[in-house]
Amino acid sequence: MEVINFAETPSLVSQYMSELRDVNVQSDMLRFRRNLERIGEIMAYEMSKRMRYKTVDVTTPLAVAPSQVLDEQVVLATIFRAGIPFHKGFLDYFDHAQNAFVSAYRKYREKENFDVFIEYIASPRIDGKTLVIADPMLATGSSMDLCYRALLTKGEPAHVHVASIIASRKAIDYVKATFPADKTTVWVGAIDEVINDHSYIVPGLGDAGDLAYGIKE
Numbered sequence: 001m002e003v004i005n006f007a008e009t010p011s012l013v014s015q016y017m018s019e020l021r022d023v024n025v026q027s028d029m030l031r032f033r034r035n036l037e038r039i040g041e042i043m044a045y046e047m048s049k050r051m052r053y054k055t056v057d058v059t060t061p062l063a064v065a066p067s068q069v070l071d072e073q074v075v076l077a078t079i080f081r082a083g084i085p086f087h088k089g090f091l092d093y094f095d096h097a098q099n100a101f102v103s104a105y106r107k108y109r110e111k112e113n114f115d116v117f118i119e120y121i122a123s124p125r126i127d128g129k130t131l132v133i134a135d136p137m138l139a140t141g142s143s144m145d146l147c148y149r150a151l152l153t154k155g156e157p158a159h160v161h162v163a164s165i166i167a168s169r170k171a172i173d174y175v176k177a178t179f180p181a182d183k184t185t186v187w188v189g190a191i192d193e194v195i196n197d198h199s200y201i202v203p204g205l206g207d208a209g210d211l212a213y214g215i216k217e
């Protein structure tokens with residue numbers, strides 16, 4: 001399974017990542033959401049280079065121009081809440097994509113133990129399509145895995161792109177063990193080595209949902 005890690009090649013993504021992580025910048029929620037979006041936009045563009053195109057004739061005011069257009073039906077899936085700005089970045093580039101939304105939340109049994117519950121799914125059929133699941137944080141990998149399994153009730157995708165801003169090493173290993181190796185590509189802004197007792201990524205950035213939308217009760 002190919003893992004594309006943007007941290008290996010310094011670019012503007014590195015600048016946006018540093019702002020996302022920085023406690024002194026995080027109080028600017030607009031910038032936090034916009035940086036999630038911007039990384040989504042750049043990932044979408046890089047992903048688009050791996051996709052299939054077909055040639056069509058486009059009529060200009062002067063003549064006919066043979067043009068390359070995307071020949072894959074993309075479904076952009078995301079997980080509430082933190083996935084929303086990241087998803088918007090992808091959708092602004094893959095503007096013809098269909099979309100899927102899934103809810104997943106951690107229900108803590110005690111401080112360190114929790115189950116992830118999926119309660120809501122709104123998705124088109126995904127048979128033969130290119131499925132992108134965009135969620136900024138891949139901590140244990142449970143939400144991503146449960147989301148994927150929920151989406152499989154809507155069909156079998158041709159290819160799966162797992163897109164994340166920060167992943168833990170543990171989650172990368174989990175995705176490698178649970179997603180189909182022959183048709184999954186993983187895209188990450190960075191991989192952090194540590195995950196703490198509360199299953200938060202360290203150094204990570206904190207709680208992406210709260211930083212994007214405010215704390216919840």
Ligand SMILES: O=P(O)(O)OC[C@H]1O[C@H](OP(=O)(O)OP(=O)(O)O)[C@H](O)[C@@H]1O
Nearest residue numbers: 080081082137138139140141142143209
């Ligand atoms: O890999 P996991 O251990 O499953 O954790 C990752 C999940 O945690 C975050 O969502 P969170 O549960 O904080 O919800 P929120 O976006 O509503 O804050 C994130 O957006 C993922 O969905």
Ligand SMILES: O=c1cc[nH]c(=O)[nH]1
Nearest residue numbers: 139200201206207208
């Ligand atoms: O580090 C983490 C883990 C889960 N969810 C987050 O938002 N951050």
Ligand SMILES: [Mg+2]
Nearest residue numbers: 207208209210
């Ligand atoms: Mg959260």
